[in-house]
Amino acid sequence: MYCPLAKRIALALTLSTALYAVTVFAEEASNQEPESSAELPPVIVTATKTERPADEVTQKVTVITKKDLEKQISGNRNLSELLVYQPGVSVSALSRNDANWGSYGGLGPKYNTYMLDGIPFDSFADSMALDPAALEQIESQRGSASVMYSNYLSMDFNGNQTPLAGTTNFRLKSKIDSPFTRMSVGFGSYNTKNYSFYNQGRGGKLSYFVGASHESSDYTNYGTNPSWLNMLDNPQYDKTKIYFKLMQEISPDRNVSLFVNHTGHTGDAGRINRDYDHNYDLINFNYKARLNDKLSSEFKIGYRDSHRRWAEDNYPGSPALREHDGVEQQILPADLTFTLKNGKNSTLTFGADYQHAKYRTYAETASRVTQNQASSTNYGVFAEQETVNGPVTFRIGGRYNTTENKYDLISGVVPGETGKTWQKFLWSTGMRYKQSEKISWYANVGNSFVAPAAKQVGGTLLVSDFGVAGRNGQLPNPNLKPESGIAADLGMDCRINEKSQLGIRLFYNQVFDTIVEKSVSSDPSQTKAFNVGKTTAKGAEIEYRQKLAGKFSWFANYTYTHAKISNPGQTDDGYFVPFVPRNMANIGLAWEQADRYSLAVYDHYNGGIFDGSTKFDSYHLLNARYTQVLSKQDKHTVKGEIDLYNILGKKFKMPWQFQDPGFSAQARLILEF
Numbered sequence: 001m002y003c004p005l006a007k008r009i010a011l012a013l014t015l016s017t018a019l020y021a022v023t024v025f026a027e028e029a030s031n032q033e034p035e036s037s038a039e040l041p042p043v044i045v046t047a048t049k050t051e052r053p054a055d056e057v058t059q060k061v062t063v064i065t066k067k068d069l070e071k072q073i074s075g076n077r078n079l080s081e082l083l084v085y086q087p088g089v090s091v092s093a094l095s096r097n098d099a100n101w102g103s104y105g106g107l108g109p110k111y112n113t114y115m116l117d118g119i120p121f122d123s124f125a126d127s128m129a130l131d132p133a134a135l136e137q138i139e140s141q142r143g144s145a146s147v148m149y150s151n152y153l154s155m156d157f158n159g160n161q162t163p164l165a166g167t168t169n170f171r172l173k174s175k176i177d178s179p180f181t182r183m184s185v186g187f188g189s190y191n192t193k194n195y196s197f198y199n200q201g202r203g204g205k206l207s208y209f210v211g212a213s214h215e216s217s218d219y220t221n222y223g224t225n226p227s228w229l230n231m232l233d234n235p236q237y238d239k240t241k242i243y244f245k246l247m248q249e250i251s252p253d254r255n256v257s258l259f260v261n262h263t264g265h266t267g268d269a270g271r272i273n274r275d276y277d278h279n280y281d282l283i284n285f286n287y288k289a290r291l292n293d294k295l296s297s298e299f300k301i302g303y304r305d306s307h308r309r310w311a312e313d314n315y316p317g318s319p320a321l322r323e324h325d326g327v328e329q330q331i332l333p334a335d336l337t338f339t340l341k342n343g344k345n346s347t348l349t350f351g352a353d354y355q356h357a358k359y360r361t362y363a364e365t366a367s368r369v370t371q372n373q374a375s376s377t378n379y380g381v382f383a384e385q386e387t388v389n390g391p392v393t394f395r396i397g398g399r400y401n402t403t404e405n406k407y408d409l410i411s412g413v414v415p416g417e418t419g420k421t422w423q424k425f426l427w428s429t430g431m432r433y434k435q436s437e438k439i440s441w442y443a444n445v446g447n448s449f450v451a452p453a454a455k456q457v458g459g460t461l462l463v464s465d466f467g468v469a470g471r472n473g474q475l476p477n478p479n480l481k482p483e484s485g486i487a488a489d490l491g492m493d494c495r496i497n498e499k500s501q502l503g504i505r506l507f508y509n510q511v512f513d514t515i516v517e518k519s520v521s522s523d524p525s526q527t528k529a530f531n532v533g534k535t536t537a538k539g540a541e542i543e544y545r546q547k548l549a550g551k552f553s554w555f556a557n558y559t560y561t562h563a564k565i566s567n568p569g570q571t572d573d574g575y576f577v578p579f580v581p582r583n584m585a586n587i588g589l590a591w592e593q594a595d596r597y598s599l600a601v602y603d604h605y606n607g608g609i610f611d612g613s614t615k616f617d618s619y620h621l622l623n624a625r626y627t628q629v630l631s632k633q634d635k636h637t638v639k640g641e642i643d644l645y646n647i648l649g650k651k652f653k654m655p656w657q658f659q660d661p662g663f664s665a666q667a668r669l670i671l672e673f
Contacts, residue, residue, distance in 0.1 A: 044063070047061050058444055061140065062142075069082060084621075099157050101654070103579045104166055106507070106537025111166075112165050117169070119335065129261070130282070134259075136173040141167050142507070143487055147397040151163075155376070164511070181200075182672050185668060188666030190220050224657045224658070256287045260284075262282075265278040266278070269310070271315060278306070286298070296339050300333075311325075350382065360374075372458040374454030377402075392431065397428050400425050403422045406418060427447060440494075444487075448485045456477060461475050477529050484512050502543070504540070507540075513534075515531055516565075532570070534566040534567075539560050598627045599627075605618070620650060640670070
């Protein structure tokens with residue numbers, strides 16, 4: 001049975017912590033004292049791992065608050081879509097049932113890592129599995145984060161992920177001030193039905209939240225014409241999410257938390273024998289302590305378990321079932337960080353992190369046969385000094401990192417080379433100069449290193465599957481080299497007045513021996529990973545935000561990116577980087593009337609992505625959300641909410657012969673108390 005010891009340890013940790021927390025809750029519930037609920041000002045923990053205001057860190061970090069998140073629509077139920085209105089971010093969530101293949105900072109989708117409360121998770125698959133109702137805010141850091149945070153050892157989809165162009169920290173609610181319950185029921189296009197429940201509370205020093213949601217839909221064809229997806233019927237699906245978090249204050253200087261999430265996703269891909277059954281489990285455990293007036297520590301450990309299983313048929317020859325294929329992946333990330341105040345406004349952050357990943361692919365007919373089996377271990381030590389001297393903040397840090405890959409089976413056979421090890425020193429530095437209370441300048445530079453994933457080396461198909469119709473997946477490339485990169489940025493933040501902010505940022509990113517996925521046969525569902533020489537991405541971002549009287553606010557931003565591949569002597573020399581638009585722009589407007597209604601209208605413009613020598617058409621994605629208070633009593637509120645997605649009905653093309661299906665609508669009834 002493919003079940004690592006780490007899974008058993010993580011499950012035991014979950015149960016023991018849950019039992020302890022419930023016991024404390026029972027003892028202290030009777031002593032509960034009501035606390036006033038107040039909206040706390042945004043704090044930045046991503047760039048420094050400690051709570052700091054945005055204008056005191058050298059990196060550019062944007063905070064998307066809970067209030068902002070409640071205005072946005074995720075048409076494909078993917079957390080990545082909550083970032084689409086940030087400068088430099090292109091989102092291509094292929095459907096409600098498929099991963100995001102966007103781009104960050106002019107580079108591909110794997111150059112911005114995702115974290116949940118500072119612990120990494122997969123930015124392709126796990127972003128489909130988490131529920132935004134659990135989030136408190138999102139902190140999006142642009143620019144290199146490779147010293148404070150390690151690569152993520154996901155081998156599925158596009159392989160390992162590195163924070164070269166940035167990192168995004170999805171922060172869960174960390175403190176509950178008052179009890180609250182929210183229930184909703186909704187219905188929308190494609191016979192979509194969804195139900196959700198959320199409850200939070202506290203008893204003494206223990207607080208918690210728990211939630212669940214379920215959605216089912218007949219959906220619709222989301223492939224281009226023609227497309228290798230070849231849907232003959234509506235691709236139906238069911239998705240269920242269950243989650244909870246416990247937060248215990250042990251003492252004023254120590255606290256512990258546990259978060260658990262399970263997602264089950266079943267359905268079919270539009271043909272009778274193209275069913276799938278995917279399961280995602282995620283656990284976060286966090287212990288934080290202040291050791292003395294100057295030194296504090298934080299220990300984090302997580303567990304990510306995904307098992308995707310799907311059917312393949314003999315189409316177009318026959319719709320009969322051929323086999324079931326599957327991918328199993330378990331990842332155990334851990335991080336121990338110390339923060340030492342070593343001056344009036346100076347901080348030394350140091351520590352170590354560790355990851356271990358197991359990966360297996362299989363084909364199942366009469367019996368299950370393993371095709372690829374591999375494991376990977378990543379560990380590193382890091383230190384970063386941040387010194388504040390008057391208006392100047394200076395930061396410098398380094399990381400020594402080791403990545404070890406072991407290959408047990410590649411394409412069904414024991415490989416000649418059973419393992420590889422890479423060691424690398426990484427560095428990063430930055431500075432912010434506060435010219436005045438209104439204007440700050442910043443600059444940063446850092447490097448990265450990422451080894452090829454086992455999936456890219458071994459593929460999910462055999463070499464003999466090349467060009468065979470219906471054999472969907474990735475062909476092996478055992479000759480891949482690791483890639484390295486460097487990222488730099490220069491920017492200015494200007495607070496024009498209390499209600500208006502302006503930001504300008506220039507960026508320059510380079511990746512050497514870039515690993516990219518390419519279609520290699522007449523069937524675009526067959527891909528192969530290649531090193532393609534050097535990738536250079538440079539560009540500029542400008543953004544503006546303003547709040548006006550009468551609860552009206554708006555924002556606008558624009559990003560220009562020039563990203564090309566340099567691969568002398570090869571056909572892709574001079575190609576634009578796949579999935580990166582040259583021009584992007586966003587504008588959003590919101591009207592709010594307390595206890596009555598709110599309206600938010602957001603438009604995203606994408607100037608058209610590239611895939612090889614092919615340029616896709618540009619498009620506007622216009623969304624709107626209207627919320628109306630139907631009844632408000634002392635103890636409960638009833639709301640009605642309408643989401644309008646892709647109002648202009650643009651069926652724009654995306655990678656791998658996917659396309660957005662166009663306009664859809666959703667209406668829901670919400671009860672809060």
